[in-house]
Amino acid sequence: MNKLSFRNRHVVVTGGNSGLGLALAKALAGEGARLTLMARNAEKLARAAAEINAAHPGSVVGTHSVDVTDERASAEAMNAAAEGQGGIDALINNAGILREGHFQELTSNDFRQVMEINYFGVLNATRAALPHLRNSKGRLINVASIAGLVGAFGYTSYCASKHALVGLTSCLRFELEPMGITVQLVCPAEFDSPMVVDLDKSRTPENRAHVRTIPKATLGAIVSDVVKGLATDRYEIVPTGMARAAVKMARLAPGLLRRAGDRAIAKAYEGPRPVEMASR
Template sequence: MPNMNKGDFIGANAYITGGSSGIGFAIAGEMMELGSNVLLVARDEKKLAQAAAKLEAKKNSNGQRLDWLSLDIGDWQRLKSLLPEKVKTFGPPDILVNCAGIAYTHYFEKIDYQRFTEVINTNLMGTWGVTRALVQYLKERRGYIVNVSSSLGFIGSFGYTAYAPSKFGIVGFSEALRPELKPFGVRVSVLCPADTDTPQLVEDRRNMLPEVQALNGAVGLMQPQEVAKALINGMIKERFMIIPGFMNKLAYLLKRIAPWLPNLIMDGIVKNVQRKGE
């Protein structure tokens, strides 16, 4: 798809992991409205079926296709056989959006080995696995890969010693992958949203550390549709780093030009919360 524009989404096959809810679902909706054929990939069959039913209303042509695949992207053995099989029936991908992931917050010493590896395996290894299983098709079709990281992929934050490394890893993976695939006409972008109003965030907030709550409140909350629209605009402009939201962009800029400043702000917020809790 050379010279990316909105017309290139028409008839394109978009594979979206984590597409049953949250940001992934919003991205699927945007791409459906632009005329893409969408394959949703997630673990929960019930949620996938519900998401697909909602997305049916966004079809803008009779020939537009929508399908789903129940798959745990952290299961490499299943993934490497099921995805190529799905390609045979749905068609090869023109666009891959690696959006599936899990979050977990706790104090470092409260995170056990099993929980840490679960987060890394799903977020980082899952992104690697899906990309590895589909990259040959994307090369053949000069496609587009979007890996979804987070603002915690460029700023490590209190309470995220499992999640942040997985998201930093996605940024590094994407940076290394981009020049390898460029000669084949495949573009690579990494999406780094800040806190977004998703079912996962609602679940996380039930047991969120007070320090994390305070830090998240300082940044603000985005809506999934905002993030999805920012992604489409970033893809059209072929930006490598796609960073939705003014405050998020500001945080990224500060981290680059004055890396000490975000740390200073974070330390101040954490200290204030802990002082109140004494």
């Protein structure tokens, strides 16, 4: 796909009915992209499509209610999206979930669910879109997280899934670029979204203190940096200057970053709740 231009390109966005997925879809519609939004909740999908049309009248926005953990349903939805809009030029694998808590309080099922959506969901959508991206010499854009590059208190399940996604994406880059497919990895730090509103209801104080060593960004700032990054062929897109500085520090002086985390956690430390008080 041409650098810098989403005009008239068909972009599929998983998790396109909420948060970053919806905001990115809206921004790309503003650049003239045709869109297909995929997520489970059909009502929210319809509302998202209406919101994009209201912001950019005349936009072409298709929707498919699909659970990305269902391999066959993902393939059917992707093929239908390609058929409906003459191929697929870009897939943004953005659907994701978060489970935060002390390792002792997270269940094996929490770990499986997070991996199922954040890792296998991406695998399913990517497999389904691949023949179409190959035809279009298109773009695969995987939304991981800064939690795919460094660890954080309370994120054992989430970080593991995002690290797996980062590994998958870096291998796919080597395999798909020779076919003409551009691969990009997006690693945001925390920003305002429904996911974080939910997280804030129950997160551990240690997680809040650790994660907020990078100030929370606005959704607008994330979208603006991601759209700028997508318009280049840059592989790794880390939105916002503060997050880029943290990633740089993690690579150049990992001990310093770990100690800054240790200090923030120590100030907030409460530890796991007694077993009888833990809700899970």
